[in-house]
Amino acid sequence: MHSLQTPPVIICGSVAFDTIMVFEGKFQDHILPDQVHALSVSFLVPSMRKEYGGCAGNIAYNMRLLGGQPVPVATVGQDAGDYLARMQEQGTDTSFVKVIPDTFTAQCFITTDLSDNQITAFHPGAMGDSASNDLSAAQGVWGIVAPDAKDGMFAHARRLHARGIPFIFDLGQAMPLFSGADIEDMLTMAQVITLNDYEATVVEQRTGRSMADIAKTLQAAIITRGEKGSTLLADGVETHIPAVKATAVVDPTGCGDAYRAGLLYGLTLGWGWADCCRIASLMGSLKIAERGAQNHTATREQISSLLQQHYGLTLP
16 A cells, blocks of 8 residues: 555644652562651662653554655754654654754653652653744644644744634643633634643633534544543534544553644545544554554554454445
8 A cells, every 4th residue: 555645734743751769678678658748759660661752642543554745843852863763763743843952852751669659750851841842834734733832832822813814722741730711712813623632621610611613613622541542522513423442541641642643634635624634543443552652563564454353344
């Protein structure tokens, strides 16, 4: 199968490294409640892995599996050489991934114990300069503004809007940064909003509007619900999109990004919203079966075969 040459998509968001460590004990046995005012603990972590991550990086990775043309717009530090080389090897255009001198790439350090409790430290690093990365010359028929520094998300949204490029607003992990007024401001520029069910509830609370009401002024609002599938609100109609049952449930990290990659790729094919959500759902199910956000592999032929099997769709 030869992949159809689809038009490019502008992927605004973070590019980051995730360092994941496992402590083979329980934090609660080492953190004494009466001593938290003078906390000094050290955990031996025999297992550690470093993963490629960040929303823009993850979405671009999944789009390339489909044969799409992602154009990531992100800021990275001087330590991103191997990440950039990996993107380029996969065929991703990295000309709008800007290296900020004397900084580190955004990094998340996650230590997990045997009870699945997590202690996380996040260093934003070069991500803090994302607003300085001007996408005005980037080519794309669609865009997405995914989690990043807040001022960067607004800068990218305004530039896409000024150029008349339709885009998806993906609130995600940036949710704590956005007030109701901020969300409303973004919705005046975006054509689509994508959220998980928890984020949708928070957006309703912060804006005082239902998702159905929000969807009226957009092309679509899409709410993902994990193994329960997703809800598409478009043209005044609510459509349930069933999930594809994963071969294994290993790690949900990056599933939302895989879903959004499928959505964007479907749009470049000119598919309707429901079919875009179906290919998105399939991509999420492929991701959850592997550990890490970018370790799942599937050929375009395999993806097309699974699409046919589950939804009766075929990639052109």
